[in-house]
C-alpha cells in the first residue's frame with residue numbers, strides 16, 4: 546500500500562516524526578555498510594606495481610581475480626643455488642651446507658588470487674606446497690617440508706641467505722625471511738594465496754605488532770595500504786634458535802586461490 550505523506554496541522558511533534566519516518570522507509574534505499582573494512586580493499590593496483598614484472602613475472606586481471614605468472618627463479622638476488630661460477634652465485638651462510646646439492650630450474654607458475662580478499666568463514670590449513678608468492682615470483686612455503694613434517698635443523702642447514710632452497714624439481718622456494726625479502730623490517734614480502742599481503746616482522750611504525758591473531762595477521766595500515774588492510778606478518782620467533790624466522794604457518798585467514806605449476 547502506498548503511504549501518503551502529508552504534514553498535518555495540529556499534529557503533535559511525536560506523531561509527525563513517526564509518520565515521517567514510516568514514509569522514509571518506503572522511499573529510500575537503505576545502504577548497509579560493509580561488516581568489516583577488509584571487504585573493501587582492492588589489492589589490484591598494489592599487486593600490479595609491486596610484483597617485479599621486469600623479472601619474468603606477469604600480472605593480469607580476469608573478472609574479480611588477479612593472475613600472477615612467474616618462472617619461479619629468484620632473478621633479482623644471489624644464492625648458492627645458482628651454482629658455482631654463475632654470476633649470481635654467493636656462498637652459503639656460515640655453518641651451513643658448503644656445496645649446493647640442488648639447483649634452480651625454470652618453472653611455470655600461475656597463482657590466481659581475489660582482487661578483494663575476504664575473511665573465510667571456515668579457515669583452511671596451509672599445506673606443504675606453495676601457499677603464496679613473493680614479489681619476485683618465488684613461491685612461499687610454510688614451516689613444513691615433505692609429508693608435512695616441521696622444518697628441522699638438518700633441512701634448515703640447506704637454506705641460503707634468503708631462507709630458501711630448491712626442491713627436487715629445481716623449484717626454489719622461501720620458507721623463512723631473509724636478507725633479500727625482509728630482514729627485521731616492515732617490507733612487503735609478497736601475497737598469500739588468499740590475496741592478503743605478508744610483511745616482515747615489523748609494522749611500518751617500526752614496532753613489532755602485539756595484537757596478531759591465530760593466523761599471525763591483523764588489520765592495520767601498511768606502507769602500500771595506508772588506509773589499512775588485513776595483513777600477515779612473518780613470525781617474530783627465532784625458529785629453533787637458527788636465526789631464521791618463519792614466513793607463515795597455520796591456516797589461511799581468507800579463502801585460498803589456486804597455485805599451479
Ligand SMILES: [Zn+2]
Nearest residue numbers: 686690718720
Ligand atoms: Zn622446502
Ligand SMILES: [Zn+2]
Nearest residue numbers: 748754765776
Ligand atoms: Zn601489521
